[in-house]
Amino acid sequence: MTKKCLDADRQQMFAEYMATLQESDLNFNIRGRYADTVFQFLKDADSVSRRGYKAYMKQNAEMAVDKPWTKNALCHFLASRGMGYNGRQVTGKLEKPESAAMEKREVRQRQIINDFVLWLENEFDFSTHTMKTYTDTARQFFSYCDEFNQENARRFIATLEANGLKPATINLRMSGLEKLAEYLKKPCKLKRPKTQKTLSVENVPTEKEYNTLLAWLDQHNEHWAFVVRLMGTTGCRVSELVQFTYDMVSEGHCTLKGKGSKYRQFFFTKEMQEQAKGKTGLICVNRYGVPISTRGIAIQLKTFADKSGVPRAKIHPHAFRHFFAKMYLKKTKDVVSLADILGHGSVDITRIYLQKTHDEQKREFNRNVTW
Secondary structure, three states: OOOOOOOHHHHHHHHHHHHHHHHOOOOHHHHHHHHHHHHHHHHHOOOEEHHHHHHHHHHOHHHHHHOOOHHHHHHHHHHHOOOOOOOOEEOOOOOOOOHHHHHHHHHHHHHHHHHHHHHHHHHOOOOHHHHHHHHHHHHHHHHHOOOOOHHHHHHHHHHHHHOOOOHHHHHHHHHHHHHHHHHHOOOOOOOOOOOOOOOOHHHOOOHHHHHHHHHHHHHHOHHHHHHHHHHHHHOOOHHHHOOOEHHHHHHOEEEEEOHHHOEEEEEOOHHHHHHHOOOOOEOOEOOOOOEOOHHHHHHHHHHHHHHHOOOHHHOOHHHHHHHHHHHHHHHHOOHHHHHHHHOOOOHHHHHHHHOOOHHHHHHHHHHHOOO
16 A cells, blocks of 8 residues: 555545554454545545545445445544535545544533533433443544434444444444433334343352352362352352342342343352351452452452362353252252343243253263163
């Protein structure tokens, strides 16, 4: 790639766009594709404008089929120059947006985001995680374009898809955009990508592996032995685990707000109640009494897996929720009751835990197929 094909103004445009790419969250491969595409556009387009973009796409329709990221790359470039969707044209000399106008637009966008957050806090009882997701979505959207409308929202989502984000992540962004649309009182209907819930029953500790881990922890770290037993006997999510206090456990039951802002009851075994007596405060804290993050819990569990000789792939916070479900079904065969305990909205979700591992299927096969 050489810049000698571009005039001075377009060389400057390309240099500024390369700086924008370097500061973006796009991965290395996407940056390279966008840079190549924009360079070709600057070399061949009659004008650097919305009109020039449309004419270029019409002339290069076949190329856009072979390089499906072309449209997103050029929209990203135009948006970086402040003319993504407002129709401003730049022909001949480089026209830089007036700093005062840019500052005014940025102030207005920050005010919208701030008011949006206040509205969410006043109107809904969302978790901290959901609030952050919706706020980040609003920030990302307004860094992509200036005005909120359905067409811009669809383009924004198309860009996320082109950048390789997973359907589940895109669905979260769509939820944020729908809430933003509701706040702004602007109708917005988005087609959600299909997601398939999967659960690997292979990466769940067996009863023997669970007991092996606990035996090692009982000898080397009693606090974490308590935490692992708490996960294994309640089926809690890690977001719920970090809310538990010793007082809750010693009481024998508690109610917490969990996934989807739903409230769920928890019950604790008599053994856990006895171990919690005489202690107060949050359970998941470090030696200095500072709450441990969910990521910190996951990292710590991997360390204990390595030291105890249990496969590390099977030791992660959610694995103990799966372990609890498997053990409960093994003893009760009651899917409906388990769905209640786990806080599932549908029994169909809980039925996933009826799946057998490869080894379990093999044993069943060898025991039953004898003809």
